[in-house]
Amino acid sequence: MVEKNRALLLQFDDPANVDALLSLPGRLLRRVQEADKGGHDDAALVATALAIELLINAPIRVDNLASLRWEGHFRRSRLGRDHVIHLAISGDEIKNSEPFEMELPKGCVDFLDLYLETFRPRLTPVPSPWLFPGYGGARRSTVCFSRYISKLI
Numbered sequence: 001m002v003e004k005n006r007a008l009l010l011q012f013d014d015p016a017n018v019d020a021l022l023s024l025p026g027r028l029l030r031r032v033q034e035a036d037k038g039g040h041d042d043a044a045l046v047a048t049a050l051a052i053e054l055l056i057n058a059p060i061r062v063d064n065l066a067s068l069r070w071e072g073h074f075r076r077s078r079l080g081r082d083h084v085i086h087l088a089i090s091g092d093e094i095k096n097s098e099p100f101e102m103e104l105p106k107g108c109v110d111f112l113d114l115y116l117e118t119f120r121p122r123l124t125p126v127p128s129p130w131l132f133p134g135y136g137g138a139r140r141s142t143v144c145f146s147r148y149i150s151k152l153i
Contacts, residue, residue, distance in 0.1 A: 087102055
């Protein structure tokens with residue numbers, strides 16, 4: 001590991017920093033819910049909070065995160081109140097060619113459901129296959145998405 005990365009990771013030797021990172025998505029969501037004006041900016045903040053939540057729970061590359069499609073990468077394996085959702089990315093979409101699949105934790109599923117129902121529709125006025133649509137419904141730029149997530153953290 002290069003020295004720069006080692007230095008960045010040192011901050012996570014402090015349990016307070018770990019707790020702050022792990023609780024960040026929920027804190028951001030609550031902040032928006034308390035003062036939600038129903039606009040694009042609030043929805044974009046919740047989208048980024050969900051992106052962080054997914055990265056905390058599912059160790060995927062930001063390029064894969066930006067490429068997620070609700071109807072292509074998420075699978076419900078149980079219906080009803082206690083539904084289960086799996087995140088599945090095929091090997092041809094992953095840098096190491098190994099398929100990725102995992103059941104998302106309940107809190108992450110609840111966050112995803114809320115985002116899809118309340119916030120995602122505000123991000124683009126046109127239909128879009130992307131979980132995190134960019135301007136005009138296009139796929140978000142990996143570089144811009146990564147920078148925005150880093151800046152928010």
